Amino acid sequence: xxxxxxxxxxxxxxxxxxxxxxxxxxxxxxxxxxxxxxxxxxxxxxxxxxxxxxxxxxxxxxxxxxxxxxxxxxxxxxxxxxxxxxxxxxxxxxxxxxxxxxxxxxxxxxxxxxxxxxxxxxxxxxxxxxxxxxxxxxxxxxxxxxxxxxxxxxxxxxxxxxxxxxxxxxxxxxxxxxxxxxxxxxxxxxxxxxxxxxxxxxxxxxxxxxxxxxxxxxxxxxxxxxxxxxxxxxxxxxxxxxxxxxxxxxxxxxxxxxxxxxxxxxxxxxxxxxxxxxxxxxxxxxxxxxxxxx
Amino acid sequence: xxxxxxxxxxxxxxxxxxxxxxxxxxxxxxxxxxxxxxxxxxxxxxxxxxxxxxxxxxxxxxxxxxxxxxxxxxxxxxxxxxxxxxxxxxxxxxxxxxxxxxxxxxxxxxxxxxxxxxxxxxxxxxxxxxxxxxxxxxxxxxxxxxxxxxxxxxxxxxxxxxxxxxxxxxxxxxxxxxxxxxxxxxxxxxxxxxxxxxxxxxxxxxxxxxxxxxxxxxxxxxxxxxxxxxxxxxxxxxxxxxxxxxxxxxxxxxxxxxxxxxxxxxxxxxxxxxxxxxxxxxxxxxxxxxxxxxxxxxxxxxxx
Numbered sequence: 083x084x085x086x087x088x089x090x091x092x093x094x095x096x097x098x099x100x101x102x103x104x105x106x107x108x109x110x111x112x113x114x115x116x117x118x119x120x121x122x123x124x125x126x127x128x129x130x131x132x133x134x135x136x137x138x139x140x141x142x143x144x145x146x147x148x149x150x151x152x153x154x155x156x157x158x159x160x161x162x163x164x165x166x167x168x169x170x171x172x173x174x175x176x177x178x179x180x181x182x183x184x185x186x187x188x189x190x191x192x193x194x195x196x197x198x199x200x201x202x203x204x205x206x207x208x209x210x211x212x213x214x215x216x217x218x219x220x221x222x223x224x225x226x227x228x229x230x231x232x233x234x235x236x237x238x239x240x241x242x243x244x245x246x247x248x249x250x251x252x253x254x255x256x257x258x259x260x261x262x263x264x265x266x267x268x269x270x271x272x273x274x275x276x277x278x279x280x281x282x283x284x285x286x287x288x289x290x291x292x293x294x295x296x297x298x299x300x301x302x303x304x305x306x307x308x309x310x311x312x313x314x315x316x317x318x319x320x321x322x323x324x325x326x327x328x329x330x331x332x333x334x335x336x337x338x339x340x341x342x343x344x345x346x347x348x349x350x351x352x353x354x355x356x357x358x359x360x361x362x363x364x365x366x367x368x369x370x371x372x373x374x375x376x
Numbered sequence: 377x378x379x380x381x382x383x384x385x386x387x388x389x390x391x392x393x394x395x396x397x398x399x400x401x402x403x404x405x406x407x408x409x410x411x412x413x414x415x416x417x418x419x420x421x422x423x424x425x426x427x428x429x430x431x432x433x434x435x436x437x438x439x440x441x442x443x444x445x446x447x448x449x450x451x452x453x454x455x456x457x458x459x460x461x462x463x464x465x466x467x468x469x470x471x472x473x474x475x476x477x478x479x480x481x482x483x484x485x486x487x488x489x490x491x492x493x494x495x496x497x498x499x500x501x502x503x504x505x506x507x508x509x510x511x512x513x514x515x516x517x518x519x520x521x522x523x524x525x526x527x528x529x530x531x532x533x534x535x536x537x538x539x540x541x542x543x544x545x546x547x548x549x550x551x552x553x554x555x556x557x558x559x560x561x562x563x564x565x566x567x568x569x570x571x572x573x574x575x576x577x578x579x580x581x582x583x584x585x586x587x588x589x590x591x592x593x594x595x596x597x598x599x600x601x602x603x604x605x606x607x608x609x610x611x612x613x614x615x616x617x618x619x620x621x622x623x624x625x626x627x628x629x630x631x632x633x634x635x636x637x638x639x640x641x642x643x644x645x646x647x648x649x650x651x652x653x654x655x656x657x658x659x660x661x662x663x664x665x666x667x668x669x670x671x672x673x674x675x676x677x678x679x680x
Contacts, residue, residue, distance in 0.1 A: 085566070087573040088474050089583040095475025098587075099483060102468040102558065109553035110490045112512040113501035120501065174395040177388045188392050190668065192399050197664035197671070199612035199630045202657040205637065206406045209646050216646070217405075219420040248402065251395075256675055280384055309496040313614035317634065331496050331615075338500040339619065347500045354497050362492045 117355075120348035132345075139349040149350070151325055152333045156308065159243060159329055164303040167247040168296070171254030176284060178255075179262035189259065196252035200245075200313035207245040208318050231319065235326025238319045242327055245314050246307065254299050261295040262288060301365040305358055330354050406657075409650035410434065417647040429647065437652035441632040442624070447659070450611055450629040452544055457551040457610035458603045465557030465602070466595065470587050472558075473565040474573075490555045496615055503619055506546045510536035542623040551610050557602045560677055564598050565591065601674030604667045608660050629656045 089095065121139050123132035143149050178188045195203065209216050213230045222229050231238040265288060273283050312331045315321060321328035321336065328336075330350065338347030409417050411430035416423060438444065472484055495502065505511060514536045517523040527533050540546030568591065576586045592599075617628040636652040638644040664671055 085473055085570065085573075087570040087577070088476050089577075089586075091583065092475045092477035094583055095471045096477055098467045098471035098475075101464050102487065102553075103483070105464065105549060105553040106487060106490050106555075108509060108512055109502060109505060109550040110493075110498075111486075113498050113505050114493065116501035116504065117498055170395070170398075174392060177392050180385075180388055182385055182388055184389075185392070188396060191396055193668070193672065194403070194661060194664055195399055196675075197608055197660045198657045199614065199660065201614050201630050201633050202653050203402065205633050205649060205653045206402050206657075208637070209409060209650060210402060210405055212644075212646070215418045215420065215644055216409075216422060223420055248398075252399065253675070256672055260676055274379060279379075280381060305494075309494050312496060313630075316614070316618075317637065331499075334497075335499065335615065339503075344500060351497055351500060355493055358494075358497060359492055 117348045117351050121352045139345045152328050156330045160304045160307040163243045163246045167250035171251045175258030192255045193252045195249050201317045204314040204317035211241045238327050261292040406650045412647050433647050433651035437648045446629040446632050453547045454607045454611040456548040458606040460552040461557045461606045468558045469561030487555045506540045509540050510538045542626045600670040604670040605674035
C-alpha cells in the first residue's frame with residue numbers, strides 16, 4: 083500500500099529517518115556483522131587480532147555434546163511451555179468469550195502476569211516451588227525427597243516451565259480473546275438457531291476461525307521461549323543441575339561472558355539467529371493466510 | 377448467550393475461577409510471605425494468614441538491595457526507552473510513508489529486518505559495540521583509507537572512542553534500536569486520508585508543519601499504546617542491564633533481585649526476598665492496571 087499524496091522535498095524526508103538509521107546501524111547491523119565475523123575466526127589470546135578458521139567454530143560447537151544437550155533442553159522447554167500456556171489461555175479465552183456475568187473480571191485480571199519481569203516472577207516461583215519452604219515443601223513432607231529442583235533436572239525443568247507458562251498465559255489470552263471477539267455474533271447465533279450446542283459451535287465455527295491466531299501465537303511463544311527464558315533460568319536454576327536447564331540463550335551468555343569464548347558464543351548466536359529467522363519466515367507465510375479470513 | 381445451559385455455565389464459572397486463582401495466587405503468596413518473620417515464612421506449610429512484619433521486611437529489602445536509587449534508574453531507563461521509541465519511530469515512519477526518494481524500499485527492508493533478531497540473540501557483539509560505540513565508524517574510516525588521509529594531511533591520528541558501559545545512554549539506545557514502533561506508526565499513517573495531506577498542502581503547510589500539527593495529534597492513541605508497552609518492556613529488561621552495568625550506581629531494580637536469592641548455607645530469608653520481589657513487580661503491575669486499555673491495544677497492534 084502506498085500513499086498517493088506525498089511531499090516533494092525528499093531530502094528533508096531522508097533527514098527524518100536518519101536517527102533510526104544511525105541507531106540500527108550501530109546497534110543492529112554492526113553487531114550482527116561482527117557476530118558473523120567472530121563466528122568464522124578465532125580470537126588470539128593476549129590480543130594480536132583474529133585468525134580465520136572458516137567453519138571450525140561451528141564444527142566444534144556441533145560436535146559438542148553440551149551444545150546438543152542445550153538444544154534439546156531448549157526444545158523441551160519451548161514445546162511444553164508453549165503447549166501449556168496456549169492450551170490454558172485458549173480454554174480461558176473461549177469461556178470468557180461466552181460473556182457470562184462477571185467475565186469482565188477475568189478480562190482484567192488474567193493479563194496481569196504478563197506485565198511482570200521474568201526475574202521477579204522467577205524469584206516468586208523459586209520460593210513457591212522451593213523444596214524446603216513454601217508450597218512444594220508440603221509435598222516433600224508427605225513423600226520425602228520427591229521434589230528437589232536443586233538436584234533433579236526434571237524438577238528444575240518443570241519449575242522454569244511453570245514460571246514461563248504463568249507469564250505467557252496472560253499474553254496468549256489477550257490475543258485469543260481478541261480473535262474470538264472478532265468473530266461475527268450473527269454466525270454463532272445462526273448456528274444456535276440451527277440447533278447446535280455450545281461445544282459444537284466451538285469446534286465447527288470458532289476454532290476454525292481462530293486457527294490463524296493459533297499459528298501466530300505458536301511462533302511468538304516459541305521465539306519468546308528462546309529469549310524471555312533467560313531471566314527465569316538465571317534466577318531459578320542458573321542452568322543447573324548438571325546443565326539440565328542450560329537453555330540456548332543462557333549458554334551463549336555463560337560461554338561468552340563467563341567462559342570468555344567469544345568465537346564459540348558468536349557461532350551459537352548465529353545458529354540461534356538462523357533458527358529464529360526460519361520461524362519468522364514461517365510466520366510470514368501464515369500472515370498471508372490470516373488475511374484470507376478477513 | 378442464546379440458550380439456557382445451566383450445567384455448562386456452572387463449569388464455565390468453575391474453570392474461569394480456577395484460572396483467576398492461578399493468575400492471582402502467586403501475587404498473594406508473595407505478599408503474604410513478605411509479611412512473615414524468618415521462622416513463619418519457613419514453616420511447612422506456611423500460614424496463609426498475613427503476619428505482622430510487612431513493613432519491617434519491606435524496609436530491610438529496600439536497604440539490603442539498595443532499591444531506592446535502583447528504582448530511580450529503572451524509571452529513567454524505562455521512561456527514556458519509551459520516549460525514544462515513540463519519537464524516533466514516528467520520525468522514521470513519516471519519512472517512509474510521506475516521501476519518495478531513491479533507496480526507499482531498501483531502507484524499508486533494512487529497518488524491517490531488525491524485527492527478526494532480538495537483543496538477547498546478538499548480545500555478545502552488541503556488548504562490544506557499546507564498550508566503544510564509535511568503533512564501527514573508526515572501522516569505516518580505516519577501511520576506506522580516510523583515517524590515513526586525515527593523518528597525512530593534519531597529522532592527527534584518528535582514534536574514535538566512546539564507551540557507554542555503565543551509562544544511561546548505553547542502557548537505553550540499544551533498546552530503542554529496533555523497528556517495533558516504526559511499523560505501528562506506518563500502518564496508522566497509511567490509514568490517514570490523503571485529503572488531509574492535500575488540504576494541508578493547499579494551505580501552504582510544509583512537511584514539518586504537517587507532521588507536528590496534524591499527524592502527531594492524530595497519533596496520540598498509538599503513542600500511548602506504544603509508550604506503555606515499551607515502558608514495561610524496558611523496565612523488565614534483565615540480561616542487557618546485567619551485562620553492561622558493573623557500576624552499582626547504574627544498576628536497575630530488576631537485576632538487583634539476584635542479590636536477594638537466599639543462599640543455600642545460611643538461614644533462608646525468603647520473607648526479605650519476597651518483600652523485594654513485591655517492590656520490583658509493583659510499578660509494572662500498577663502501569664498494567666492503570667493503562668490496561670493502552671497496554672492491550674499496544675500488544676495487539678505492535679505484533680501485527
